[in-house]
Amino acid sequence: MAISSFMCCCMNMLSCFSNSKGRNRTHAMEIMEEKEWGMVGKRGCQFVVEDKPFFINGFNTYWLMVLSAYERKKEVTKVLHQASSVGLNVCRTWAFYDAGSRALQITPGVYNEKVFEGLDFVLSEAKRFGIRLILSFVNNWNAFGGKAQYVNWGRDAGLSITCDDDFFSDPTIKGYYKAHVKAILNRVNTITNVMYKDDPTIFAWELINEPRCPSDPSGDKLQAWIEEMASYVKSIDPVHLLEIGEEGFYGYSNPDKMLLNPSRCAGEGGTDFIRNHQASGIDFASVHMYPDSWIKQPDSKARLNFGRTWMQSHIDDADNVLGMPVVFGEFGVSRKHEGFSFSFRDTFINMVHQTLLRSTKKGGSGAGSLLWQLFTEGTENMDDGYAVNLAKAPSVSHMLALQSKRLKNLVTKSSRKWFWSGKNKNLLNKFTTNHEEPQK
Incomplete structure (x- = not known):
């Protein structure tokens, strides 16, 4: 997000949040006693773990690293516990904080070890509660530093900078970014002693949160950056999945699709959903959706209709054009x-x-969603208006738990014959390269 909706079942879940010592301890012990996780991969248009489909029902909580580093680990543990209690399995969070009083990266290549140890704790605690992480490398927006801070570092070094979009093209600034990526991938967790690039707790890496490059509406500058950085990440870590972090706006490579954007300017921001996700090294497509802020008239029906159309269009593109989740x-x-x-x-x-x-049941590319965003008691000061505290939102808790149950049952009931039959088998044959042949 730019930092610019049963009751009996729900009450049972809420009671586990407020009075859960025994249950929490048992849950954690069960997870800790599990065998080592397999790494998440993909096959055709679906994610897989050890040859079984993996569907995401997840959430965003961006502040985990910072609160963990500064004596607020209890809030990190609480929100992960609450998420796990309703079956959520993936969390997207920041692996960046560029400059500032609580920075991870103080200056290019110089890190605050205390904050890095906070991220170490987030990884170890996520594993304890059975949650995998999507870690984002940098922000397009100014919050927590972002591309503007990288550009400021460049100016401080005497570079000739014209605008913040030089983040995507200046060789020195691109070098700063690559150095940060390398530092994250090669970090050895001080708690688990596992290098990040070897840790299956990490579901995927994200190049940048909500990239935009309005100085080049053609999209060429951003496309070149995505291709270069995807290749760089894969050169260090060819195993983990990689995504861009886009909002899903259509660009000039598909002018008819641009009519689906929430506004004209959305198509002129330098992003291009289909073209960008065809870059080598990108493993799955990312889309964001905020109809209440994108659709200005306060018409619930119009906002819901936009959301359905927006989702289905991107699912169809992933099915028929991109061949990826x-x-x-x-x-x-x-x-x-x-x-x-x-x-x-x-x-x-x-x-x-x-x-x-509807997509999942027929073996399509609709691989999951992550709610923006989960909070817990004591973190209200960071609420951007979207925060959901599961302990105070029984209807949301119920829906998340129900979706988790549906997806779990779908995995349990689906045999390999079902999984690689019908539509999904056709998609696999269409998009799988020679070195990605399905196991027999």
């Missing part, structure tokens, strides 16, 4: 926007889940 990496509704209601939030979340299930 698509993850709706951010979706949410803000209490700060005109027309907000808890009822609409519930309806919106249910729409997202149902749209994905």
Whole structure:
């Protein structure tokens, strides 16, 4: 997100949040006693772990590293526990904080070990609660530093900089970014003693949160950056999955698709959903969705209709053009926007889940979604309007738990014959390269 919606079942879940010592300890012990996780991979349009499909029902919580580093580990543990209690299996969070009083990266290549140890704790605690992580390398926006901070570092070094979009083209600044990527990938966790690039707790790497390059509406500059950085990440870590972190806006390579964007300017920001995701090294497509902020009129029906169309278009593209899973990496509704209601939030979340299930049940590319965003008691000061505290949102807790159950049952009931039959088998044959042949 640019930092510019049963009751009996729900009450049972809420009671585990507020009075859960025994259950929490048992849950953690069960996870710790499991065999080592397999690394998440992909086959055709679906994610797999040890030859079984893996579907995402997840969430965003961006502040985990910073709070962990500064004596607030209890909030990190609490939000991961609450997420795990409703079956959420993937969390997307920041692996960056560029400059500032609590920075991870103080200056290019210089790190605050205390903050890095905070990220180490997040990884170890996520594994303890059975949650995998998507780690993002940098922000397009100014919050937590972002590309503007990289550009400022370049200016301080005497570079001739014209605008923040030089982040994507200046060789020195690109070198700063690559050095940060290398530092993250090669980091050895001080708690688990596992190098990040070898840790299956990490679901995927993300190049940048919500990239935009409006100085080049053609998209050429951003495309070149994606191709270069994807290749660089894969040269160090060819095993983990990699995504871009895009919002899903269509660009000039598909002018007819641009009509689906929420606004004209969305298509002029230098991103190009289909073209960008055809870059070598990108393993799955990322899409964000905020109809309450993108669709200005406070019309719930119009916002829901946009959301359905937006999702289905990207699922169809992933099925028929890209041949890869698509993850709706951010979706949410803000209490700060005109027309907000808890009822609409519930309806919106249910729409997202149902749209994905229709794809999932037929072996399509709709691989999952991550709610923006989960918070817990004590973190209200960081709330951007989208925060959901599961202990205070029983309807959302119920829906998330129900979606987790549906996806788990789908994996349990699906045999390999089903998994690689029908539509998904055709997609696999169409898009799998020679070195990605399915196991017999």
